[in-house]
Amino acid sequence: MINEQTLYDRAGGMPFFEALVARFYAGVADDPVLRPIYPEADLAPAQRRLTLFLAQYWGGPRTYDAERGHPRLRMRHFPFAIDAVARDRWLLHMRAAIAELAPPVDVADALERYIAAAADAMRNRD
Numbered sequence: 001m002i003n004e005q006t007l008y009d010r011a012g013g014m015p016f017f018e019a020l021v022a023r024f025y026a027g028v029a030d031d032p033v034l035r036p037i038y039p040e041a042d043l044a045p046a047q048r049r050l051t052l053f054l055a056q057y058w059g060g061p062r063t064y065d066a067e068r069g070h071p072r073l074r075m076r077h078f079p080f081a082i083d084a085v086a087r088d089r090w091l092l093h094m095r096a097a098i099a100e101l102a103p104p105v106d107v108a109d110a111l112e113r114y115i116a117a118a119a120d121a122m123r124n125r126d
Helices: 007-011 014-029 044-057 063-068 073-077 084-101 105-122
Strands: none
Touching (some): 007 014, 014 084, 044 063, 084 105
């Protein structure tokens, strides 16, 4: 049996996902469209949740499930007005984070495909 490396491993494990999400939230913190969507004054809890979710999704520790249960992303995001503008701003910051970290091409491509689909799936307003 061949032991294939997960994207989590190829990206660099938890340090990569921590840096990716930290860079993403640095952009969100100053974004006039996105920042009002986050109800918490401190973005650290949201940052931790996204880090754990992405790490788990890509083959890392299952801490997100252990702490929060099934992701149910659409349900968890429904209370927040996410329109095309918010989706595009989210993608802008996530793409900037990926570019800044410059992971291997296969990792960057997989992340890009995922974030594009996920961002569009979270859109819940016109």
